[in-house]
Amino acid sequence: MIIAVASGKGGTGKTSVSVSLAKALADSNKKISLLDCDVEEPNAHLLLECREISRSEFNVKIPSLDLSRCTGCGKCAEICEFNCIAIVKKRAVIFPDLCHSCGGCSLVCPEKCIKETDSKTGEILEYNAGIIHLVQGILDIGKAMAPPLIREVKKLAREEIALIDCPPGTSCPMVTAVGGADYVILVTEPTPFGLHDMTLAVETLRKMKMNFYVIINRADSGDDRVEKYCTSENIEVIMRIKESIDAARAYSKGIPLYDALPEFKQYFILNSNKIISRAGEFK
């Protein structure tokens, strides 16, 4: 069972909600893999007491050229949609920084002189946090290609329930992270920015033909425009978490909503079971 936690807008409490759901499920003796796919800014580990159990490099394939056999035919440059290859003075010159690892150049080279080699773009860490299994992808600074790392992190889910903490926004990293989930939980806040960014996420998820629910965080901090939108669009709001300055202070110190207030803990335990049964309906 795969549940993705996403948000059109950053800073709505998506990570705190993901961690809280994971903790609530763990406290009900459910085995969880929490997959931190917000690889540009992975933060779930900051909200959990966890112990690192493994760390490995994440590599993407980039072309490397055997110049002695290159005839400068230009087939590689022709297939490369990303302008990584130039043909000058009858030889190919490759700029791997721009490579999207599609493999086209090595497949098309008639001399078979382009091999694919590993190039590090990030790391994958696994942690134990009680019975929660946390997997984190972290992109190297200055690298631009998040989706391959996100795909790899998703492959490392080992427990029956996988919770994915997705990157914010609605572009390709978010699409890659939510892809294949049984359903998506959109975390938003009741403000104009929150509503606007949520509608973009809704549009994206509808285009992907995915099922989703909404959680409104800091539900009493703004106005009722998110509620009205959800009603008119027939989207179910499954949780409303109220605003609390104590929760904000707790979060600043790395304490998730679940542990910030006793009433939040109860609320998450109650709703985490509902969330699991919903995922079952979609399966």
Next chain:
Amino acid sequence: MKELVIISGKGGTGKTSVSAALASLSESTVIADCDVDAADLHLVLSPAVMESGIFESGKLASIDKSKCVSCGRCLELCRFEAVKNNDGIFSIEETSCEGCGVCVHFCPVNAIMFDERKCGEWYISKSRFGTVSHARLFAGAENSGKLVSLVRKKAKEKTSEENKSFIITDGPPGIGCPVIASITGADAVLIVTEPTLSGEHDLERIASLIKHFRIPFFVCVNRFDVNEEITSRVEKKTLELGGIVAGKIPYSKIFTQSQIRALTVMESDCVEIKNIIKNIWEKICHRMMTI
């Protein structure tokens, strides 16, 4: 012409509210909203669109079912999990397609089409604080940074056309391609952060990215009173990394209240916050003029 780009690393730190406030203070300015993935600045600026255009970027593969022989070669070669096999009917998932063209090239029966991909729209608008260059990325489209560059380029064109002297750019969150595209060549960057462990963690990552591009940077801590201990660590870190602390903003409901009224906080009656932001702006301006 000077350009200040406002970014945050982590989302939700109040970057857009601060950008809007600074834009309202800057007198001879053009405003650029480069957070094209979740553009929100227009909700406060209420810009009236004067010009617009379609933004195309990269290509998109699609299978012509009448020619497809279901050999599965495309599925085997695609590295982006974009080819779907539904009982022998092959199709390409638009949101997953990277536009690399490998499937197009190797399809034995030339059944795969490869067209320009429409990714979004750009706009030049008028607002009560001056001209706004902004854009909208279509749902699930790739944010390569190219649209960010286009928005900045159009902002620069308008700045020279209108003889303005400043560009205030609301940048994207994160540290990836769109952020790189939004800060390269800028005169200074303002990082709006918050005193949380996540904010602190992300600040280090974003600051090292900025240092890589050798751009002077300022840091503003929003909601600083939520955790004063982390705030002082953030200030210390900023200095260590070679940045300048531009100021600290306390937690205040006025940000959400102003947003609901589609106004910047500078248009509210909260004197305390207004003075703090004015001071931040003056400090940044003063330093930028001497850079």
Next chain:
Amino acid sequence: MKIAISINSLDMDDKMDMRFGRAKKFMIYDTETKTNELIDNTQNLNAAQGAGIQSAQNVINTGADAVITGHTGPKAYKLLSESGVKIYHSEEKPVKDVIADFIAGTLKEADSADVEGHWV
């Protein structure tokens, strides 16, 4: 000697194009015969990335010995310099003045890229 200049139009009085990767056109000027030819470079204007590399390839393959432009990014610089093409950065001036500066020897050869890539 053949020099490639990034230009907006063939008009010698028109200002050069300061961009290299996304220059609209290149003028290939022969300092001996004082003749010029035009290389179209518009296909790179809309490239999502790698415009500098492709422009450098275009220039190198014309057999130009030197390039005069406003700025070059790291990849274009690397490809040009490794292919033996000299790079000169000029201020924004009419094309005829840029050529005159080059012939007079007042343009200084660039010893590194002067802008980052990423579409600026």
